[in-house]
Amino acid sequence: MASGLAYDRLCKSKMNISVLGSTGSIGTQTLEVVSAHPKKLKVLGLAAGSNTSLLKTQIKKFRPKAISVKKEEDKRAFKNIKNVQVRFGDKGNIEVATLKGVERVVIATPGLAGIAPTLAAIAAKKTICLATKEVLVAAGELVTSEAKKHKVSLIPIDSEHSAIFQALSGRSEKEVKRIILTASGGPFRGKTVKDLKKITPAQALAHPTWSMGKKITIDSATLMNKGFEVIEAMWLFGVPLSKIQVVVHPQSIIHSAVEFVDGSIIAQMGASDMRLPIQYALFYPGERLPNNFRRFSFFDKRDLTFDEPDLKTFKCLDLAFKAISKGKSAPAVLTAANDVAVEAFLAGKLPFLGIGQVLEATLSAHKVQKFRNLDELLAIDEWARENAAQNVLKFSK
Ligand SMILES: NC(=O)c1ccc[n+]([C@@H]2O[C@H](COP(=O)([O-])OP(=O)(O)OC[C@H]3O[C@@H](n4cnc5c(N)ncnc54)[C@H](OP(=O)(O)O)[C@@H]3O)[C@@H](O)[C@H]2O)c1
The missing domain is CATH 1.10.1740.10 (RNA polymerase sigma factor, region 2, helix turn helix motif)
Structure with missing residues (x-):
């Protein structure tokens, strides 16, 4: 939870943020959220990999104080741009994440590259809005113990974890019977091992409900992504594997749910639009703000269906369970x-x-x-x- 002081600040003035992975799927959608609330959010730092042309466009639009790129030679692309500090590599990511004046840092840099800036931002007492699941999957104990030590909040951006976070809404651990983590099932839901033998990258990249970066789209097709999300949920919400149930819900309308000990299930629903959980993370615990993002109508999709995951065909999810027990x-x-x-x-x-x-x-x-x-x-x-x-x-x- 944000402290009273931080919450007051949130209500009264613009919040300064840094976005790591700004040229990617989550990064660009974060900047769309900023554009939707220009009086409430200000971008001070941007970090990306090597898409220098998109980063230049973002600099023109958002006028950050500092940016970072992956390689030193990519700095050249910015030599004519004034009033912005240009950094590179892991150190550059850390500088952008810990910039003076930044209150929240969006971590959307894939893989382990997200861990060092997350740890540095925690030590600098910045609130973390976390998209990169590898940060908790690989380094859950390290990151959550540092967050506890520095009294820093980790606010999830992943739609499932945002849904659980919203459903929990201040409830204590002992009130939770189980967490219900929904999965779309990916493009190959219902297929057999034989069907999957000749799958091409193009087929695996055609996700039925979400438009995302390539790596996470393949992880969704193998169900590895759901395995990672189970691990992420264990660290974020402090629950054991026995209290997490994966439910295949192809329409991706219920983003996840929590069943409480009294039998009540609270689910969060909405259109498949990542800008919604991103906005929630950026403004939490502030009020819910109106926007023009996609909406769900109960009359658009009359059938919401639920199934058990097929662990035999999609062995990556089963391997995640094995990794958790190891x-x-x-x-x-x-x-x-x-x-x-x-x-x-x-x-x-x-x-x-x-x-x-x-x-x-x-x-x-x-x-x-x-x-x-x-x-x-x-x-x-x-x-x-x-x-x-x-x-x-x-x-x-
Ligand atoms: N996409 C989603 O809907 C979604 C949902 C939930 C969670 N996530 C998680 O969020 C993370 C990002 O996913 P994504 O789909 O946004 O990925 P993406 O589209 O591939 O974007 C990755 C971003 O990270 C940048 N990048 C790569 N290496 C970097 C480095 N060493 N330092 C700084 N920036 C670097 C890329 O820059 P360039 O493009 O300039 O090279 C790009 O801006 C992943 O861990 C994913 O699992 C994504």
């Missing part, structure tokens, strides 16, 4: 191996079903261990990537 470094190994496998699949070097095979082989070769800091985590990540790369060769076509 604990410690196992979820970090799963994310690293998944990065490698998804990249190989998108490059045409690994069949769709090979993704699960690579993850299974890498996870079973890993000796689970504890890590105390980011450096130790990065060493585990490096091992997992090397092992997964060898497994890609083993399971390639």
Whole structure:
């Protein structure tokens, strides 16, 4: 929860934010939310990878104080732009995340690149609006304990976690019977292992209900994304796996729900539009503000359906459950191996079903261990990537 002082500030003046991953799917939608509320939000920092032309357009529109790009040579693209500090690399991400005057930082940088700026922003007492699920999947214990230590809020942006966050609305842990995490089921819901043998990247990238970045779209098709979300929910809401149920809900209207001990289920519903959870995270615990984002009408979709996930066909979700029960470094190994496998699949070097095979082989070769800091985590990540790369060769076509 924001302190009383922070909440007062939220109500009275513009809130200053930094957006990491500003040229991506979440980043651009965050900037659309800023454009929808120009009197309430001000962008002070932007960080991106290598899409310098879009970043230039964003600088012109939002006039940040500082920006960061992935590589030093990409700084050249900004040499004629005045009044903006240009940084690069991991250090640049950290500088943008900890800029003086910034109150909230949106973390939407994929993978482990999001962890260091998140930890730095927490230490600088910035409220975190978290989209990057790898931050909690790989480093959940590290990040949540730092957030606790510095009394910093982690506000979820992922639509499912935002839904749970909204449904919980200040209720205590002991009132929660279970968390119901909904999954669209991805483009291959109902398919068999045989059907999935010849899936191409283009087919896997055609998500039925959400428009997202490539990596997360493939993770949705394999159901790995849902596995990551289970782990993310465990850290965000402090619940054990036994209290989380995954329910396939293809229409993606109920974004998730909480069942309380009295039998009441509170679900959050809405159109499949990420700007809604982004806006909620940026203004929480302030009032809900009107916008012109997509709306859901009960008469648009009369059938809302629910199913159990098929863990046999979609083994990545089952592997996430296995990684949770192994604990410690196992979820970090799963994310690293998944990065490698998804990249190989998108490059045409690994069949769709090979993704699960690579993850299974890498996870079973890993000796689970504890890590105390980011450096130790990065060493585990490096091992997992090397092992997964060898497994890609083993399971390639
Ligand atoms: N998209 C969604 O609807 C959604 C929903 C829930 C959660 N998430 C999570 O949010 C995160 C971002 O997803 P996305 O779909 O927005 O991804 P995306 O479209 O691929 O965008 C990634 C962004 O990160 C930037 N980037 C890449 N490497 C970077 C680095 N080293 N330093 C700084 N910026 C870097 C990219 O820059 P360039 O493009 O300039 O290279 C881009 O701006 C993921 O972890 C995903 O799981 C996404």
